[in-house]
Amino acid sequence: MSRDELERIAFDLFARRGFSETTVDMVADEAGVARRTFFRYFHSKNDVVWGSFDEHLDKLRARLASVPARTALAEALRVCIVEFNQVPPAELRRHRKRMQLILTVPELQADSALRYSAWKDVVAEFAGARLGEPSGSLRPQVVARCALGAAIAAYEHWLASPGSALTSALDEALRFCLSGFAGAEREATRRSRTAAPAGARGRREGRGPAG
Protein backbone atom coordinates (compact mmCIF):
# COMPACT_ATOMS: atom_id res chain seq x y z
CA MET A 1 0.00 0.00 0.00
CA SER A 2 1.74 3.13 -1.23
CA ARG A 3 1.02 6.66 -0.14
CA ASP A 4 -0.24 7.48 -3.59
CA GLU A 5 -2.67 4.58 -3.60
CA LEU A 6 -3.96 5.59 -0.20
CA GLU A 7 -4.48 9.15 -1.43
CA ARG A 8 -6.40 7.91 -4.43
CA ILE A 9 -8.67 5.76 -2.29
CA ALA A 10 -9.26 8.63 0.08
CA PHE A 11 -10.10 11.04 -2.73
CA ASP A 12 -12.55 8.50 -4.09
CA LEU A 13 -14.35 8.34 -0.79
CA PHE A 14 -14.27 12.11 -0.37
CA ALA A 15 -15.90 12.47 -3.77
CA ARG A 16 -18.54 9.85 -3.05
CA ARG A 17 -19.47 10.78 0.52
CA GLY A 18 -17.96 14.18 1.17
CA PHE A 19 -14.88 15.01 3.17
CA SER A 20 -16.40 15.46 6.60
CA GLU A 21 -18.60 12.41 6.26
CA THR A 22 -15.65 10.21 5.44
CA THR A 23 -13.88 8.92 8.54
CA VAL A 24 -10.29 7.84 8.66
CA ASP A 25 -11.53 4.38 9.55
CA MET A 26 -13.43 4.19 6.30
CA VAL A 27 -10.36 5.09 4.30
CA ALA A 28 -8.23 2.62 6.22
CA ASP A 29 -10.81 -0.14 5.84
CA GLU A 30 -11.24 0.54 2.15
CA ALA A 31 -7.47 0.35 1.76
CA GLY A 32 -7.30 -2.82 3.82
CA VAL A 33 -4.95 -1.19 6.25
CA ALA A 34 -5.00 -0.37 9.94
CA ARG A 35 -6.16 3.01 11.09
CA ARG A 36 -2.76 3.56 12.69
CA THR A 37 -1.06 2.92 9.40
CA PHE A 38 -3.04 5.66 7.75
CA PHE A 39 -1.65 8.11 10.26
CA ARG A 40 1.87 6.95 9.44
CA TYR A 41 1.38 7.90 5.83
CA PHE A 42 -0.46 11.13 6.57
CA HIS A 43 0.06 13.31 9.58
CA SER A 44 -3.64 14.11 9.56
CA LYS A 45 -6.79 13.61 7.56
CA ASN A 46 -6.34 17.07 6.08
CA ASP A 47 -2.88 16.12 4.93
CA VAL A 48 -4.32 13.82 2.33
CA VAL A 49 -5.87 16.69 0.48
CA TRP A 50 -2.87 18.98 0.69
CA GLY A 51 -0.59 16.39 -0.81
CA SER A 52 2.97 17.49 -1.40
CA PHE A 53 2.39 21.20 -1.14
CA ASP A 54 5.44 21.86 0.99
CA GLU A 55 7.91 20.26 -1.35
CA HIS A 56 6.34 22.08 -4.27
CA LEU A 57 7.08 25.32 -2.49
CA ASP A 58 10.81 25.00 -2.95
CA LYS A 59 10.27 25.37 -6.65
CA LEU A 60 8.64 28.75 -6.13
CA ARG A 61 11.56 29.91 -4.01
CA ALA A 62 14.05 28.77 -6.59
CA ARG A 63 12.10 30.34 -9.43
CA LEU A 64 11.94 33.68 -7.64
CA ALA A 65 15.65 33.57 -6.99
CA SER A 66 16.26 33.11 -10.69
CA VAL A 67 14.46 36.31 -11.69
CA PRO A 68 16.86 38.98 -12.97
CA ALA A 69 17.10 41.98 -10.70
CA ARG A 70 15.95 44.34 -13.41
CA THR A 71 12.50 42.78 -13.38
CA ALA A 72 10.14 44.77 -11.19
CA LEU A 73 8.94 43.22 -7.94
CA ALA A 74 5.32 43.10 -8.97
CA GLU A 75 6.08 41.59 -12.33
CA ALA A 76 8.46 39.04 -10.85
CA LEU A 77 5.87 37.90 -8.36
CA ARG A 78 3.14 37.77 -10.92
CA VAL A 79 5.11 35.75 -13.45
CA CYS A 80 6.48 33.33 -10.87
CA ILE A 81 3.20 32.76 -9.11
CA VAL A 82 1.38 32.18 -12.37
CA GLU A 83 4.09 29.74 -13.37
CA PHE A 84 4.02 28.07 -9.98
CA ASN A 85 0.36 27.31 -10.43
CA GLN A 86 0.67 25.91 -13.89
CA VAL A 87 -0.71 22.40 -13.78
CA PRO A 88 -0.08 19.72 -16.40
CA PRO A 89 -3.33 18.95 -18.22
CA ALA A 90 -3.30 15.38 -17.02
CA GLU A 91 -3.51 16.51 -13.43
CA LEU A 92 -5.95 19.35 -13.97
CA ARG A 93 -8.97 17.35 -12.90
CA ARG A 94 -7.41 16.21 -9.66
CA HIS A 95 -6.05 19.68 -8.95
CA ARG A 96 -9.46 21.16 -9.42
CA LYS A 97 -11.00 18.64 -7.09
CA ARG A 98 -8.26 19.23 -4.56
CA MET A 99 -8.67 23.00 -4.61
CA GLN A 100 -12.42 22.73 -4.48
CA LEU A 101 -12.13 20.73 -1.29
CA ILE A 102 -9.61 23.15 0.19
CA LEU A 103 -11.69 26.20 -0.61
CA THR A 104 -15.10 24.89 0.39
CA VAL A 105 -14.75 22.37 3.20
CA PRO A 106 -14.59 24.29 6.49
CA GLU A 107 -12.02 22.03 8.13
CA LEU A 108 -9.73 22.45 5.15
CA GLN A 109 -10.35 26.15 4.80
CA ALA A 110 -9.24 26.48 8.38
CA ASP A 111 -6.19 24.37 7.85
CA SER A 112 -5.26 26.46 4.84
CA ALA A 113 -4.15 29.36 7.01
CA LEU A 114 -1.33 27.20 8.29
CA ARG A 115 -0.35 25.84 4.91
CA TYR A 116 -0.38 29.17 3.14
CA SER A 117 1.86 30.62 5.78
CA ALA A 118 4.90 28.92 4.31
CA TRP A 119 3.92 30.16 0.87
CA LYS A 120 3.54 33.66 2.22
CA ASP A 121 6.96 33.57 3.82
CA VAL A 122 8.61 32.64 0.56
CA VAL A 123 7.04 35.66 -1.10
CA ALA A 124 7.83 37.91 1.86
CA GLU A 125 11.46 36.92 1.71
CA PHE A 126 11.66 37.92 -1.91
CA ALA A 127 9.75 41.16 -1.35
CA GLY A 128 11.91 42.00 1.64
CA ALA A 129 15.06 41.66 -0.41
CA ARG A 130 13.62 43.87 -3.12
CA LEU A 131 12.37 46.50 -0.73
CA GLY A 132 15.56 46.47 1.30
CA GLU A 133 13.80 45.46 4.52
CA PRO A 134 13.72 42.39 6.73
CA SER A 135 11.17 39.95 5.39
CA GLY A 136 9.30 40.04 8.66
CA SER A 137 8.71 43.78 8.63
CA LEU A 138 5.46 45.40 7.71
CA ARG A 139 5.75 46.11 4.03
CA PRO A 140 7.13 42.80 2.77
CA GLN A 141 4.49 41.09 4.83
CA VAL A 142 1.80 43.23 3.30
CA VAL A 143 3.05 42.50 -0.19
CA ALA A 144 3.11 38.78 0.53
CA ARG A 145 -0.32 38.68 2.10
CA CYS A 146 -1.76 40.70 -0.78
CA ALA A 147 -0.24 38.33 -3.31
CA LEU A 148 -1.68 35.44 -1.36
CA GLY A 149 -5.09 37.06 -1.19
CA ALA A 150 -5.07 37.73 -4.90
CA ALA A 151 -4.08 34.15 -5.63
CA ILE A 152 -6.85 32.75 -3.50
CA ALA A 153 -9.39 35.06 -5.06
CA ALA A 154 -8.20 33.91 -8.46
CA TYR A 155 -8.60 30.29 -7.46
CA GLU A 156 -12.12 30.89 -6.25
CA HIS A 157 -12.95 32.69 -9.44
CA TRP A 158 -11.54 29.81 -11.44
CA LEU A 159 -13.58 27.25 -9.53
CA ALA A 160 -16.74 29.28 -9.81
CA SER A 161 -16.42 29.87 -13.55
CA PRO A 162 -16.24 26.68 -15.54
CA GLY A 163 -14.22 27.18 -18.66
CA SER A 164 -12.10 29.96 -17.24
CA ALA A 165 -8.34 29.60 -17.23
CA LEU A 166 -6.61 29.55 -13.88
CA THR A 167 -3.53 31.28 -15.20
CA SER A 168 -5.51 34.17 -16.65
CA ALA A 169 -7.36 34.68 -13.41
CA LEU A 170 -4.12 34.62 -11.46
CA ASP A 171 -2.48 37.02 -13.85
CA GLU A 172 -5.38 39.43 -13.70
CA ALA A 173 -5.73 39.29 -9.93
CA LEU A 174 -2.03 39.79 -9.28
CA ARG A 175 -1.75 42.57 -11.83
CA PHE A 176 -4.68 44.27 -10.17
CA CYS A 177 -3.39 44.09 -6.62
CA LEU A 178 0.34 44.47 -7.03
CA SER A 179 0.23 47.55 -9.22
CA GLY A 180 0.44 49.82 -6.22
CA PHE A 181 3.79 48.58 -5.02
CA ALA A 182 5.89 50.05 -7.78
CA GLY A 183 6.54 53.30 -5.97
CA ALA A 184 7.89 51.63 -2.88
CA GLU A 185 10.27 49.56 -4.89
CA ARG A 186 11.56 52.54 -6.86
CA GLU A 187 12.37 54.26 -3.64
CA ALA A 188 14.12 51.23 -2.19
CA THR A 189 16.25 50.95 -5.27
CA ARG A 190 17.21 54.58 -5.08
CA ARG A 191 18.15 54.18 -1.43
CA SER A 192 20.33 51.19 -2.04
CA ARG A 193 22.06 52.86 -4.96
CA THR A 194 23.11 55.86 -2.95
CA ALA A 195 24.25 53.65 -0.09
CA ALA A 196 26.32 51.20 -2.11
CA PRO A 197 28.81 51.96 -4.89
CA ALA A 198 27.84 51.04 -8.43
CA GLY A 199 28.20 47.37 -9.25
CA ALA A 200 28.11 46.28 -5.63
CA ARG A 201 24.61 44.94 -6.01
CA GLY A 202 25.20 42.68 -8.94
CA ARG A 203 23.26 43.22 -12.12
CA ARG A 204 20.82 45.93 -11.50
CA GLU A 205 21.83 49.10 -13.24
CA GLY A 206 19.75 51.10 -15.57
CA ARG A 207 16.25 50.07 -14.98
CA GLY A 208 14.05 53.01 -14.61
CA PRO A 209 13.36 56.65 -14.36
CA ALA A 210 15.49 57.13 -11.26
CA GLY A 211 18.61 56.53 -13.33
Add this chain to the structure above:
Amino acid sequence: MSRDELERIAFDLFARRGFSETTVDMVADEAGVARRTFFRYFHSKNDVVWGSFDEHLDKLRARLASVPARTALAEALRVCIVEFNQVPPAELRRHRKRMQLILTVPELQADSALRYSAWKDVVAEFAGARLGEPSGSLRPQVVARCALGAAIAAYEHWLASPGSALTSALDEALRFCLSGFAGAEREATRRSRTAAPAGARGRREGRGPAG
Protein backbone atom coordinates in the same frame (compact mmCIF):
# COMPACT_ATOMS: atom_id res chain seq x y z
CA MET B 1 -22.16 31.67 35.85
CA SER B 2 -22.27 34.20 33.04
CA ARG B 3 -20.64 33.90 29.67
CA ASP B 4 -18.33 36.75 30.55
CA GLU B 5 -17.21 35.13 33.75
CA LEU B 6 -16.53 31.89 31.94
CA GLU B 7 -14.49 33.74 29.36
CA ARG B 8 -12.44 35.42 32.06
CA ILE B 9 -11.71 32.13 33.78
CA ALA B 10 -10.74 30.55 30.49
CA PHE B 11 -8.40 33.41 29.60
CA ASP B 12 -6.80 33.08 32.99
CA LEU B 13 -6.05 29.44 32.39
CA PHE B 14 -4.87 30.09 28.84
CA ALA B 15 -2.44 32.65 30.19
CA ARG B 16 -1.19 30.37 32.94
CA ARG B 17 -0.90 27.08 31.06
CA GLY B 18 -1.18 27.93 27.39
CA PHE B 19 -4.17 27.48 25.12
CA SER B 20 -3.51 23.99 23.84
CA GLU B 21 -2.52 22.70 27.27
CA THR B 22 -5.78 23.88 28.75
CA THR B 23 -8.60 21.41 28.30
CA VAL B 24 -12.25 22.29 28.30
CA ASP B 25 -12.64 20.12 31.38
CA MET B 26 -10.18 22.29 33.26
CA VAL B 27 -12.09 25.43 32.39
CA ALA B 28 -15.39 23.82 33.34
CA ASP B 29 -13.99 22.50 36.61
CA GLU B 30 -12.42 25.83 37.48
CA ALA B 31 -15.77 27.49 36.82
CA GLY B 32 -17.58 24.84 38.83
CA VAL B 33 -19.72 23.95 35.89
CA ALA B 34 -20.31 20.86 33.80
CA ARG B 35 -18.34 20.32 30.65
CA ARG B 36 -21.57 20.24 28.69
CA THR B 37 -22.54 23.62 30.03
CA PHE B 38 -19.33 25.11 28.71
CA PHE B 39 -20.33 24.02 25.24
CA ARG B 40 -23.68 25.71 25.66
CA TYR B 41 -22.00 29.03 26.29
CA PHE B 42 -19.36 28.56 23.61
CA HIS B 43 -19.82 26.65 20.41
CA SER B 44 -16.22 25.52 20.65
CA LYS B 45 -13.06 26.03 22.65
CA ASN B 46 -11.83 28.44 19.98
CA ASP B 47 -14.99 30.47 20.37
CA VAL B 48 -13.86 31.66 23.77
CA VAL B 49 -10.97 33.54 22.27
CA TRP B 50 -12.90 35.05 19.40
CA GLY B 51 -15.48 36.52 21.68
CA SER B 52 -18.15 38.61 20.01
CA PHE B 53 -16.36 39.15 16.73
CA ASP B 54 -19.40 38.49 14.59
CA GLU B 55 -21.59 41.06 16.25
CA HIS B 56 -18.79 43.59 16.10
CA LEU B 57 -18.74 43.10 12.36
CA ASP B 58 -22.11 44.76 11.88
CA LYS B 59 -20.56 47.99 13.01
CA LEU B 60 -18.02 47.83 10.21
CA ARG B 61 -20.76 47.28 7.67
CA ALA B 62 -22.75 50.17 8.99
CA ARG B 63 -19.73 52.43 9.11
CA LEU B 64 -18.85 51.66 5.51
CA ALA B 65 -22.40 52.36 4.43
CA SER B 66 -22.18 55.78 6.02
CA VAL B 67 -19.20 56.88 3.95
CA PRO B 68 -20.10 59.54 1.39
CA ALA B 69 -19.84 58.37 -2.18
CA ARG B 70 -17.25 60.99 -3.04
CA THR B 71 -14.71 59.38 -0.74
CA ALA B 72 -12.37 57.13 -2.69
CA LEU B 73 -12.67 53.39 -2.18
CA ALA B 74 -9.19 53.00 -0.77
CA GLU B 75 -9.58 55.88 1.62
CA ALA B 76 -13.00 54.72 2.76
CA LEU B 77 -11.70 51.27 3.53
CA ARG B 78 -8.64 52.56 5.27
CA VAL B 79 -10.49 54.97 7.50
CA CYS B 80 -13.25 52.54 8.38
CA ILE B 81 -10.94 49.64 9.09
CA VAL B 82 -8.70 51.75 11.26
CA GLU B 83 -11.75 52.96 13.12
CA PHE B 84 -13.13 49.46 13.39
CA ASN B 85 -9.99 48.36 15.16
CA GLN B 86 -9.92 51.21 17.60
CA VAL B 87 -9.96 49.68 21.06
CA PRO B 88 -10.83 51.54 24.26
CA PRO B 89 -7.72 51.82 26.45
CA ALA B 90 -9.35 49.80 29.20
CA GLU B 91 -9.65 46.80 26.91
CA LEU B 92 -6.32 47.16 25.21
CA ARG B 93 -4.60 44.58 27.38
CA ARG B 94 -7.22 41.95 26.79
CA HIS B 95 -7.37 42.73 23.09
CA ARG B 96 -3.64 42.31 22.81
CA LYS B 97 -3.76 38.99 24.61
CA ARG B 98 -6.64 37.87 22.45
CA MET B 99 -4.90 38.78 19.22
CA GLN B 100 -1.67 37.25 20.36
CA LEU B 101 -3.44 33.97 20.90
CA ILE B 102 -5.20 34.18 17.56
CA LEU B 103 -2.05 34.96 15.64
CA THR B 104 0.29 32.50 17.32
CA VAL B 105 -1.63 29.43 18.47
CA PRO B 106 -1.90 27.06 15.50
CA GLU B 107 -5.45 25.91 16.26
CA LEU B 108 -6.59 29.50 16.39
CA GLN B 109 -4.62 30.57 13.37
CA ALA B 110 -6.40 27.85 11.49
CA ASP B 111 -9.78 28.87 12.78
CA SER B 112 -9.09 32.45 11.78
CA ALA B 113 -9.59 31.68 8.12
CA LEU B 114 -13.23 30.97 8.85
CA ARG B 115 -13.75 33.99 11.06
CA TYR B 116 -12.07 36.44 8.73
CA SER B 117 -14.22 35.26 5.90
CA ALA B 118 -17.20 37.20 7.20
CA TRP B 119 -15.02 40.27 7.59
CA LYS B 120 -13.76 39.84 4.05
CA ASP B 121 -17.27 39.60 2.69
CA VAL B 122 -18.28 42.86 4.30
CA VAL B 123 -15.37 44.59 2.61
CA ALA B 124 -16.01 42.82 -0.69
CA GLU B 125 -19.60 43.98 -0.67
CA PHE B 126 -18.51 47.56 -0.31
CA ALA B 127 -15.79 47.23 -2.92
CA GLY B 128 -18.17 45.55 -5.31
CA ALA B 129 -20.62 48.41 -5.06
CA ARG B 130 -17.86 50.91 -5.68
CA LEU B 131 -16.39 49.02 -8.60
CA GLY B 132 -19.77 48.31 -10.12
CA GLU B 133 -19.37 44.56 -9.93
CA PRO B 134 -20.96 41.73 -7.96
CA SER B 135 -19.20 41.37 -4.64
CA GLY B 136 -18.30 37.79 -5.46
CA SER B 137 -16.44 38.61 -8.63
CA LEU B 138 -12.71 38.72 -8.93
CA ARG B 139 -11.78 42.32 -8.30
CA PRO B 140 -13.88 43.07 -5.23
CA GLN B 141 -12.64 39.82 -3.77
CA VAL B 142 -9.06 40.80 -4.46
CA VAL B 143 -9.58 44.18 -2.84
CA ALA B 144 -11.13 42.58 0.22
CA ARG B 145 -8.48 39.93 0.58
CA CYS B 146 -5.73 42.51 0.19
CA ALA B 147 -7.30 44.70 2.86
CA LEU B 148 -7.53 41.66 5.09
CA GLY B 149 -3.94 40.73 4.44
CA ALA B 150 -2.77 44.23 5.19
CA ALA B 151 -4.75 44.30 8.42
CA ILE B 152 -3.30 41.02 9.60
CA ALA B 153 0.21 42.13 8.75
CA ALA B 154 -0.43 45.30 10.72
CA TYR B 155 -1.62 43.30 13.69
CA GLU B 156 1.45 41.12 13.61
CA HIS B 157 3.65 44.16 13.38
CA TRP B 158 1.86 45.69 16.34
CA LEU B 159 2.27 42.58 18.45
CA ALA B 160 5.91 42.24 17.53
CA SER B 161 6.79 45.85 18.30
CA PRO B 162 5.97 46.85 21.85
CA GLY B 163 5.11 50.50 22.03
CA SER B 164 3.86 50.73 18.48
CA ALA B 165 0.35 51.94 17.83
CA LEU B 166 -2.07 49.56 16.20
CA THR B 167 -3.88 52.29 14.34
CA SER B 168 -0.69 53.66 12.79
CA ALA B 169 0.33 50.22 11.62
CA LEU B 170 -3.10 49.62 10.14
CA ASP B 171 -3.12 52.98 8.44
CA GLU B 172 0.31 52.46 6.96
CA ALA B 173 -0.36 48.92 5.80
CA LEU B 174 -3.68 49.78 4.19
CA ARG B 175 -2.30 52.90 2.55
CA PHE B 176 0.53 50.83 1.16
CA CYS B 177 -1.57 48.07 -0.30
CA LEU B 178 -4.70 49.86 -1.45
CA SER B 179 -2.94 52.59 -3.35
CA GLY B 180 -3.08 50.58 -6.53
CA PHE B 181 -6.84 50.37 -6.73
CA ALA B 182 -7.51 54.00 -7.55
CA GLY B 183 -7.41 53.48 -11.30
CA ALA B 184 -9.99 50.74 -11.27
CA GLU B 185 -12.37 52.84 -9.27
CA ARG B 186 -11.97 55.86 -11.54
CA GLU B 187 -12.92 53.71 -14.46
CA ALA B 188 -15.92 52.24 -12.71
CA THR B 189 -17.15 55.67 -11.79
CA ARG B 190 -16.82 56.85 -15.34
CA ARG B 191 -18.72 53.80 -16.59
CA SER B 192 -21.58 54.24 -14.22
CA ARG B 193 -21.81 57.94 -14.93
CA THR B 194 -22.28 57.44 -18.62
CA ALA B 195 -24.80 54.64 -18.06
CA ALA B 196 -26.97 56.28 -15.42
CA PRO B 197 -28.02 59.84 -14.77
CA ALA B 198 -26.21 61.67 -12.01
CA GLY B 199 -27.30 60.71 -8.51
CA ALA B 200 -28.68 57.32 -9.42
CA ARG B 201 -25.70 55.44 -8.14
CA GLY B 202 -25.87 56.78 -4.63
CA ARG B 203 -26.68 53.72 -2.68
CA ARG B 204 -27.50 50.99 -5.00
CA GLU B 205 -30.19 51.48 -7.61
CA GLY B 206 -29.15 50.80 -11.13
CA ARG B 207 -26.38 48.51 -10.22
CA GLY B 208 -25.16 47.73 -13.65
CA PRO B 209 -24.86 48.71 -17.25
CA ALA B 210 -27.59 46.18 -18.05
CA GLY B 211 -29.98 48.69 -16.55
Add this chain to the structure above:
DNA sequence: AGTATTATGACATCGAGTGTCATAACCAGT
Protein backbone atom coordinates in the same frame (compact mmCIF):
# COMPACT_ATOMS: atom_id res chain seq x y z
C1' DA C 1 -49.86 26.99 44.30
C1' DG C 2 -49.28 24.63 39.60
C1' DT C 3 -47.60 24.48 35.08
C1' DA C 4 -44.70 25.44 31.12
C1' DT C 5 -40.08 26.78 29.84
C1' DT C 6 -35.42 26.93 30.19
C1' DA C 7 -30.76 25.95 32.14
C1' DT C 8 -27.95 22.61 33.86
C1' DG C 9 -25.82 18.19 34.72
C1' DA C 10 -24.93 13.24 34.00
C1' DC C 11 -24.39 10.20 30.98
C1' DA C 12 -22.99 7.95 26.28
C1' DT C 13 -20.96 8.19 21.87
C1' DC C 14 -18.20 9.59 17.88
C1' DG C 15 -14.06 10.85 15.55
C1' DA C 16 -9.26 12.71 15.19
C1' DG C 17 -4.95 12.09 16.86
C1' DT C 18 -1.01 9.89 19.80
C1' DG C 19 1.75 6.55 22.52
C1' DT C 20 3.10 1.84 23.23
C1' DC C 21 4.27 -2.61 22.36
C1' DA C 22 4.30 -6.94 19.87
C1' DT C 23 4.89 -9.05 15.61
C1' DA C 24 5.54 -9.44 10.69
C1' DA C 25 8.21 -8.24 6.62
C1' DC C 26 12.50 -7.19 4.83
C1' DC C 27 17.44 -6.87 4.20
C1' DA C 28 22.00 -7.37 5.38
C1' DG C 29 26.08 -10.62 6.48
C1' DT C 30 27.89 -15.20 7.03
Add this chain to the structure above:
DNA sequence: ACTGGTTATGACACTCGATGTCATAATACT
Protein backbone atom coordinates in the same frame (compact mmCIF):
# COMPACT_ATOMS: atom_id res chain seq x y z
C1' DA D 1 19.21 -21.23 4.37
C1' DC D 2 20.06 -19.29 9.02
C1' DT D 3 20.71 -15.30 11.97
C1' DG D 4 20.45 -10.70 13.58
C1' DG D 5 18.99 -6.05 13.05
C1' DT D 6 16.03 -2.68 11.00
C1' DT D 7 11.66 -1.09 9.53
C1' DA D 8 6.62 -1.41 8.55
C1' DT D 9 2.44 -2.78 10.27
C1' DG D 10 -1.29 -3.90 13.42
C1' DA D 11 -3.73 -4.15 17.90
C1' DC D 12 -4.86 -1.71 21.81
C1' DA D 13 -5.53 1.92 25.00
C1' DC D 14 -5.98 6.62 25.79
C1' DT D 15 -6.81 11.85 25.43
C1' DC D 16 -9.58 15.45 23.98
C1' DG D 17 -13.04 18.16 21.36
C1' DA D 18 -17.60 17.94 20.09
C1' DT D 19 -22.59 16.28 19.92
C1' DG D 20 -26.93 13.87 21.27
C1' DT D 21 -30.11 12.40 24.83
C1' DC D 22 -32.54 12.46 28.81
C1' DA D 23 -33.58 13.58 33.56
C1' DT D 24 -33.76 17.09 36.90
C1' DA D 25 -33.21 21.68 38.87
C1' DA D 26 -34.17 26.55 38.38
C1' DT D 27 -37.11 30.05 36.70
C1' DA D 28 -41.02 32.42 34.70
C1' DC D 29 -45.91 32.73 33.85
C1' DT D 30 -50.87 32.67 35.23
